[in-house]
Amino acid sequence: MSPHSSTADIDTESVTGERSQRRRRKDARPSELTAAALELFVEKGFAGTRLDDIAARAGVSKGTLYLYFDSKEALFTAVIEEGIVPALAAAEQQFAGYQGRTSDLLRVLLLGWWQQIGSTRMGGVVKLIISESHNFPEVTQYYHDHVIVRGRSLLRRALQRGLESGEFRQMDVDSAIDVIIAPLLMLVIWRYSFCICGHDIEPEKYLETHFDLLIQGLLDKGRVQ
Amino acid sequence: MSPHSSTADIDTESVTGERSQRRRRKDARPSELTAAALELFVEKGFAGTRLDDIAARAGVSKGTLYLYFDSKEALFTAVIEEGIVPALAAAEQQFAGYQGRTSDLLRVLLLGWWQQIGSTRMGGVVKLIISESHNFPEVTQYYHDHVIVRGRSLLRRALQRGLESGEFRQMDVDSAIDVIIAPLLMLVIWRYSFCICGHDIEPEKYLETHFDLLIQGLLDKGRVQ
Amino acid sequence: MSPHSSTADIDTESVTGERSQRRRRKDARPSELTAAALELFVEKGFAGTRLDDIAARAGVSKGTLYLYFDSKEALFTAVIEEGIVPALAAAEQQFAGYQGRTSDLLRVLLLGWWQQIGSTRMGGVVKLIISESHNFPEVTQYYHDHVIVRGRSLLRRALQRGLESGEFRQMDVDSAIDVIIAPLLMLVIWRYSFCICGHDIEPEKYLETHFDLLIQGLLDKGRVQ
Amino acid sequence: MSPHSSTADIDTESVTGERSQRRRRKDARPSELTAAALELFVEKGFAGTRLDDIAARAGVSKGTLYLYFDSKEALFTAVIEEGIVPALAAAEQQFAGYQGRTSDLLRVLLLGWWQQIGSTRMGGVVKLIISESHNFPEVTQYYHDHVIVRGRSLLRRALQRGLESGEFRQMDVDSAIDVIIAPLLMLVIWRYSFCICGHDIEPEKYLETHFDLLIQGLLDKGRVQ
DNA sequence: CATGAATGAGGTTTCATTCAT
DNA sequence: GATGAATGAAACCTCATTCAT
Known part of the structure; x- marks a missing residue:
């Protein structure tokens, strides 16, 4: 399960704070992905943006997106x-x-x-x-x-x-x-x-x-x- | 031109009002199609709109769209x-x-x-x-x-x-x-x-x-x- | 670069022989595909050959053709x-x-x-x-x-x-x-x-x-x- | 039924000889169509030739082809x-x-x-x-x-x-x-x-x-x- | 964790065929 | 007879998603 699989669970991660070493990297990565996604969604719209492009802009492979987000919609x-x-x-x-x-x-x-x-x-x-x-x-x-x-x-x-x-x-x-x-x-x-x-x-x-x-x-x- | 070709021209084209029904449809079609397309483009965006939906909303088949517009982009x-x-x-x-x-x-x-x-x-x-x-x-x-x-x-x-x-x-x-x-x-x-x-x-x-x-x-x- | 990032690099890329199986497949694919395509093009002609048939004869899916060739014409x-x-x-x-x-x-x-x-x-x-x-x-x-x-x-x-x-x-x-x-x-x-x-x-x-x-x-x- | 709907009935029409007036035009037309079709079939192949193009080259409408031939194959x-x-x-x-x-x-x-x-x-x-x-x-x-x-x-x-x-x-x-x-x-x-x-x-x-x-x-x- | 080759459902586009005029 | 607007099945092509490595 990715940390962003549901719409409802906002503000939950900001409170956790512990599990530093292992978790930090996993948490840090998504913001690079969402940042790349935001730019492209704004530019081309949701349907017009390909996951390949998002992955490319974020500098990761396409499969990596699915490590953090269940679907394009979840992203x-x-x-x-x-x-x-x-x-x-x-x-x-x-x-x-x-x-x-x-x-x-x-x-x-x-x-x-x-x-x-x-x-x-x-x-x-x-x-x-x-x-x-x-x-x-x-x-x-x-x-x-x-x-x-x-x-x-x-x-x-x-x-x-x-x-x-x-x-x-x-x-x-x-x-x-x-x-x-x-x-x-x-x-x-x-x-x-x-x-x-x-x-x-x-x-x-x-x-x-x-x-x-x-x-x-x-x-x-x-x-x- | 054969002098006997006159028979062929009599009742085919001269009655101008004959194909009016069809003609009226053909003239009106493009704006019917763009009207349907506009609604859906506004609602779902360009990439998010399927030609099937546009055709369905306009009450025509998908192929008809291509009689009037070369491509989705032209539409x-x-x-x-x-x-x-x-x-x-x-x-x-x-x-x-x-x-x-x-x-x-x-x-x-x-x-x-x-x-x-x-x-x-x-x-x-x-x-x-x-x-x-x-x-x-x-x-x-x-x-x-x-x-x-x-x-x-x-x-x-x-x-x-x-x-x-x-x-x-x-x-x-x-x-x-x-x-x-x-x-x-x-x-x-x-x-x-x-x-x-x-x-x-x-x-x-x-x-x-x-x-x-x-x-x-x-x-x-x-x-x- | 974090001084602790070394753990991430150890066992992922260094073992070169690891992806050989996959690699061998990827290298062989194009000629497998063109071989299948040639047979069908010769048999049915270019326009008469469906990409589905080529894919089927090559034992791959239709989409795979597009991993290696931009279009039917390129193939x-x-x-x-x-x-x-x-x-x-x-x-x-x-x-x-x-x-x-x-x-x-x-x-x-x-x-x-x-x-x-x-x-x-x-x-x-x-x-x-x-x-x-x-x-x-x-x-x-x-x-x-x-x-x-x-x-x-x-x-x-x-x-x-x-x-x-x-x-x-x-x-x-x-x-x-x-x-x-x-x-x-x-x-x-x-x-x-x-x-x-x-x-x-x-x-x-x-x-x-x-x-x-x-x-x-x-x-x-x-x-x- | 068009005169060319079957593969087998060759040499049948050359014997008939009567039914001149009405029939002549109907018989003359197909050769203009087959001539246009031959050129295009030779040039582009059967599957690569569109009936629109044949009709256009023969100077008739697409529907006219179906007055004389049951299908593209029959043509x-x-x-x-x-x-x-x-x-x-x-x-x-x-x-x-x-x-x-x-x-x-x-x-x-x-x-x-x-x-x-x-x-x-x-x-x-x-x-x-x-x-x-x-x-x-x-x-x-x-x-x-x-x-x-x-x-x-x-x-x-x-x-x-x-x-x-x-x-x-x-x-x-x-x-x-x-x-x-x-x-x-x-x-x-x-x-x-x-x-x-x-x-x-x-x-x-x-x-x-x-x-x-x-x-x-x-x-x-x-x-x- | 990360990759990217592979998939196949679903989209756009084409075109043989039909039929009201 | 002749037309050409309309159709829809089927083609090409895309891309979100999966999974072996």
Whole structure:
């Protein structure tokens, strides 16, 4: 049995910690495999990626993949899970115990998301989920429940903080959340899809404009700032 | 030509309406096939879609596909092109000769895009291009040059109109364009990808919020409105 | 590199003889496959031969063919090339350093061709080339340039040797070459095509008659033998 | 039922003669079809030839072929039969009632074969039979029995005529027949197979050399000519 | 642990054959 | 008679999966 044979058993290995010598190598190897797999899945899609290519990019033989993953699907699942776990932790910690104006918090959240998620390997997971949602409904559901819901919940708390403090004017919070997130997700999609057309976006300037427009749109102009 | 050959020509071709039934079918076939193909490509991706399924959904046999398209790839290309041509026309005509405030124009453009493109079959093309960009670089380039560039150009003219009239405050126009477009594209992606999670978006409310935030963010507050 | 990684390298690669069984199989496979393919191509023609049949005759699965040959066409090419290379060597060596009467040399060449080429697996290549010449013009050209031209050149030297020594009477050498070769090629064709009709030829008697008629036809009767 | 649905019913239509008006067109058409089919079968082989191509070359639609032939195989059979019938008649009549030296008769037969069979459309049939013999054993058998056997019988009578008159020396008649025929058959094969290599043969010179060598080889030198 | 040769189910593609017009 | 759109069986080819080494 490979360590990634099931979708459910996340967070289990991080606790074990012992069985160092023998186990370390076995644990270390899969991340090289999932890393190679992620790149290719993002590039060519799940069905369009051959295990030969993944093995080649990871520098192992095709058979080796089956030492760690029961099937191509299990590898896909592992790729997503590996990209989700740190994303969860990273996103949550930025909000906790923030002091200062909500507009600044929003800025921290947006820019932080880019630096810690969007621009990293995990950005590819976003595109992957979008592309393969219908082929892997459980995985999509999992991603939705554990990443999207929690991310939206985080943003909702931020917006409500601004509303309660009187910084922000009234709005439809649920819609606003999606509208605020959209440019973030599109940024990674943009970079993974249209990069080949020569039309590339400068993330910092793009995010700054997004933030600027957003804050001006959210602020309650009737108040004295 | 034999002078007696006339008998052969009488009742075979002259009655033009005769083969109309068949003809109508043959003319309609390609778009029936691309329609079925688009749905499945969007749902399962290019590599994940079987020609059997496309044929079955279109109600024809597998071999019939090859009467109209040389290969699966040619079918893909046709699907995209068929979705692009009307998109081009639709996008351009909304801007021409608009009178009134630029903020209203912007609203017309955003909502109009949804009604005429995003919510229609062509919305699927957006997701398809995003998913398959690396597998079909030429198609992606084509889409970029003919749809994205022209759509951005349209939006640029709108923003500059607002800047010149003094309605809008200063901004980085290029970034703003992408930021404005992002929620539109994400709306279709959202509907094609996460609809299966029970989390669906109400397009009108979403777009209204987008527009509202955007206008507040763009307006020059220093001016008397 | 970890200083403890040495254990991993001990008993995996160093014992060179270990994978000999497998290796021997892999090395032998291509010629096993081409041998099976040749038989069937000769029998049924290129288009009429199914890869399943070739695989079955070679005792492997269909997929295995593609481990060694990129396509059916590549397999065909390999079949021909494999039959040509030894033919080249065999043909050339029969002439080199022959002492004695030219008529005897001619006899050696004709009978030798049959024993070393015509009656062997390479005889099938002749029929194959003839049948598929228009479908594989490059292969045909290759065969022409490397086998036919050299074979004719060999025969030309033999005839000229006879002319110079005064053994043979005057003739149109170029035509004579083709006339001499024809019964050889027809012999293999005969055996591959009309063997099924019950009408089979005895090669030795046939060749002896060919040689006999030929020598009598070539000799200069005016001379004292 | 098409007139060519069975292999056995040859020579039946030539006797009918009536039913002129209606029937004439129906009878005339197939020869255009078989002519087109012969060319392509010779060029690409039976399995390698598509009915579309035959129809296109004959200038009719694909469905029309099925008005005259039950299947692709029936068309193949008809092609051969059409090429055989006149070949039989032509070959036989050259021998009947010939006066003069047997060597001259032989020359007439060889050159006549080329002019009336080898160089005509029927030459292609030879190559076709050779290529497809295993795929169509009955057709091959038919060709063997009706053409080869009769042709060999003709040649046998010629050789025996020469032996009885004392013109020719002793030989193994059966082998000689095949050796004499071989250059003829190879001539057509040569022209159908290696014509694409730029190496073409001049039939007249080739046949002249064949005849010359042959006669010298056959003649009884001990006799006074 | 790791390999990579071998497999065979399943995909794309072709094409002989049919049949409504 | 003639057509050519439609079919589906069967071909070529791919690739996830297995297993002897």
